[in-house]
Amino acid sequence: MALDRSRLPLHALRAFEAAARHRNLVRAAEELGVTHGAVSHQIRALEEALKTQLFDRRHRPISLTTSGEQLLSAVDSAFDRLSRAAGALRAGELEGEITISCVPGLASNWLVPKLGEFLVAHSSIAVHVVTEYWQHPTIADQCDLAIAYGSAEHPGKRVVLLGHSAFFPVCSPTLLAGCAPLQAPEDIADHTLLHEYSDETWSRWFVAAGLKNILARRQVYFDGAHLSLQAARSGYGLAMGDIPTVGDDLIAGSLVQPFTLSVPAAYPYYLIAPPKAEQSAPGRALEEWLIEKFKEITKLLIP
Structure with missing residues (x-):
């Protein structure tokens, strides 16, 4: 059972990660800019909260118990994600995953050839492209974004007119x-x-x-x-x-x-998106890019 986020001892987890990486409490304390006693106290508090021993202190250097190895794997993964996200923000990049649905003809002949420009500009965003027959949509409303040809009826979604070809x-x-x-x-x-x-x-x-x-x-x-x-x-x-x-x-x-x-064309092209309050930053970036790309061909489309 997951621990309530409000009860996560974040400072203790940082002390644990540093001590586990160095296999030495003194070096962990030097890295964190605190005393050896503070690191030891944080780790013991973490062990009490988790009701398990994380380090085997009988030998030097100290080693991790099985529980400690399990926790370190999870903490390393979480800290790595936080580090990448913070680095992306500092560099002005966006990070995340987006799933976009598109009718097959437009996907293969327009979206995929153009999408490389977006991927180059946003190297930390992973994009999943799926296709579906326009008269029988089944997944468009479940995706982050969808380019649809036909119906504009998508309850709970924003529908943006892209163009009538x-x-x-x-x-x-x-x-x-x-x-x-x-x-x-x-x-x-x-x-x-x-x-x-x-x-x-x-x-x-x-x-x-x-x-x-x-x-x-x-x-x-x-x-x-x-x-x-x-x-x-x-x-x-x-x-x-x-x-x-x-x-x-x-x-x-x-x-x-x-x-x-x-x-x-019998129907226009529409962009289907979630309400702006529910949209992720990568999803918003892809939406703006798609609209801009359609503007480039607007002069060739029937208004």
Whole structure:
């Protein structure tokens, strides 16, 4: 059973740690700037509080009992954590762990490639990234942060609008160099369509292009944009992308946009976060960084 924190003899634990490390009470006293008697008194008070002997004093240098070894392991770990946290604060760094949930397409095509910048700036923060299908969220509300596409209904959480995007066809440049032309939207019928979950986005794009009942040569369905876009990069066909997921590809030339026509996304991207009073400092830092990164592409998104 854990001891009440208010009853933890912190000064005695510090004296115990120093004596255990030096295996000598005099050296421990010199390090702590107190007398040998004060260190001895603190350790005996600690042993009385714990109702166990921590040192075997029959020989010199003194040695730890089994109970003392067990306590030293715990005290060393706790002091190490305190030391790292204090050092990080003095250096202006943040320390801790964050779990962020994100829809798979955005996670693999935008979050993960960008996340390295945050990790370099905050080397003492550990980040766990998990993904989940946007129509069936199960863990977003259990994470420190979540980037969601779709519903803004998250009771007890703060919901921040990141941006409302637009989708357009993309393909590998090798596809444009093939034998089947892609000069007009109707030419898509001669190629393979790569779908994310369903044909809903493609259908809306065809309507916007003034095309009805178009039948592509082949339809391939994937369980997420991270897969459909990878298939497009590999030259399998045309997929739907938006600036957050394919912006870097368009810059690098791994994907091209054969037509300028786009259709608004069915839903916005949201950031789901706990109330500010309950949010950790690392979580707040990651939230601010994510919002800033989305601002960088805001000018390319539909308002």
